[in-house]
Amino acid sequence: MTEHADPAAHADAAAQADPAAVPYRPRATLRDVAAMAGVSMKTVSRVVNGENGVTPQKVDAVRLAITRLDYRPNLSASALRRSSGRTAAIGTVLEDLANPFSSALLRAVEDVANERRVLILAGSVDEDQQRERALVRAFTERRVDGLIVAPVGEDQGYLRAEMEAGTPLVFVDRQPQGLLADCVLSDNEAGAGQAVHQLADVGHRRIAYLGDLAGIPTAEQRFAGYQRALLERGLPLDPALVVHDLHTVDDAARATTALLRSGGGSGDGDGPTAVFASQNLVTIGAITALQDLGLETSVALIGFDDFPLADLLKPRVSVIAQNPAEMGRVAAELLFQRLDGDRGRPQRILLPTTTVLRGSGEIPPAVP
Amino acid sequence: MTEHADPAAHADAAAQADPAAVPYRPRATLRDVAAMAGVSMKTVSRVVNGENGVTPQKVDAVRLAITRLDYRPNLSASALRRSSGRTAAIGTVLEDLANPFSSALLRAVEDVANERRVLILAGSVDEDQQRERALVRAFTERRVDGLIVAPVGEDQGYLRAEMEAGTPLVFVDRQPQGLLADCVLSDNEAGAGQAVHQLADVGHRRIAYLGDLAGIPTAEQRFAGYQRALLERGLPLDPALVVHDLHTVDDAARATTALLRSGGGSGDGDGPTAVFASQNLVTIGAITALQDLGLETSVALIGFDDFPLADLLKPRVSVIAQNPAEMGRVAAELLFQRLDGDRGRPQRILLPTTTVLRGSGEIPPAVP
């Protein structure tokens, strides 16, 4: 207010208050603490690291100096010199930190790491091999203690050098290619099979498959499960009911609409009477299309992967649920087991999926 | 297989293949590269950092050695010695990495940071002040270049030392207390006002407020907006229509049920004819309750904060949408602006909310 009344005074005040003129206060170092406490750096180091064999008086003097100087140890410097070299940080490379699957997984990793006071570096790859490699490199250049990776590239052989250097590595969601390493996966094939069996149990014989990009290993496994279950049920595999390469909600909605228009969902044409959507976004696209066509209560639907609010929709959406949090937890525990020295052969852990019947997967085919 | 036939052979094979017997290959250092290339460490350093003034022959020799040794520079060591001290990593302290708001925000921060080849350390506080401080401390001990914090504690004064040491700090979602610093917030009060005005426009006079823990600043601001809008509309503030301290879906569902049973949602009692749910989980709880009571098409509802699938529910759910991605982007850009030397006075950026009318917010009160 005063400043506006008197520009000159304002300028002066600003110059004086100009934060750029105030140099940053340098951080106190171990040496500063030692000087203030009147002891050697080694003694301060002992106190900071909780080693014993320091007289109480010196401990107090050091503690006081630490408080007064607001000393924060530099963990990078400490890790550099330490024989273990541990940085107490791990890197997590995921598909997209914003999607529910990745973020639930990340959160579970965090919870396990947190118990050990280990921090998380995280990044998204967006289905881009270059990003995967760039992130891994960036993490290793910072000497993370371990890596959890949801691989997207076609070859993870480039990680061999890291493994040989002793950096534990656990893959999640998708199996690594060209490298033998720990991994934690959903049992995609069995899960897809469960969906088909459920739909067949209700009486469906024309079950559509809506799948993600055919090159993705998880998509392939789910399609394999679909095929195998049809076989087990003695149902024909009708190519007209199979659509691959759907990667967005819109893709899936369009494909669903086309499929149902071709035969009607009433069972009286050659269209499907039930739909298995092999992935989250595809499921949502299918729901959108079913709603638009007014067929949501007459065509059965089971989606792979659960999603929030699935039980608030009408009908409630039945799903084959994965457990990303469990995947993250198991992966992190395996990683720390390796960090603790376990050098047994690489493990491949398959996590079971859960069939969650809420309504849409129980709709029977219309009786002609 | 053979191993099972001959346990001794197996043991032998295991001993020979025992990975614990294989020592990890130590990582190559600058010194190793220099030795192999026949140059000094300084020359290697120049090549690694892309400085010029090195003869092409030496550059080639160094590059060759780097490739052959699979050399990865140690960025921690480099940062320790560098005058800037930059670690090319920032810390992000959020409410819960698994919730959609936090994860969308984090992802946006990542995208901005990624352009500058800066990495993200991230952690969840779960509404716990201790965790907030512990995470901040852990991040600063690793000398992150900057901090983005969604504060939960009642006082952020403890961060003053960090700011004075030159670590830029940007708060998101909630305003810091006891510290003047940059922050990026949703305009909660105006957003809540928009909701009430919309409902009043449709004819509602009895609008319930379902709120989060009363101590949370954002909840307070939303309640303030609710009150102010009622005043502007000349509507009475009926304490019977106000419920605070809802923090879970179940809390909210119970409160909604109680509220509607008390007067019926039909407008003929003294219950509400419309509901303003001030937070995501509360909105979902309210929807659950409305559906259970069969009132979802007769009681109007507007939720604060958008959520996935809101437009697949019946009726579609109207919301006051925040923009967590924009919040993250703006916060990150502000942070990097500070890192680039901007030492202007702290900014407080208010992000506008958007009213998204999808159906539930347009339901008129029943005519008695």
Place this chain on the structure above:
DNA sequence: CTGAAAGCGCTTACAG
């Protein structure tokens, strides 16, 4: 254009 010496902040490996 190139490199030897010193030092970032800390811990190790000793010696007293």
Place this chain on the structure above:
DNA sequence: CTGAAAGCGCTTACAG
């Protein structure tokens, strides 16, 4: 119980 010297992997500040 305590501390002086050396060194982790790198860059700085020089000197040639």
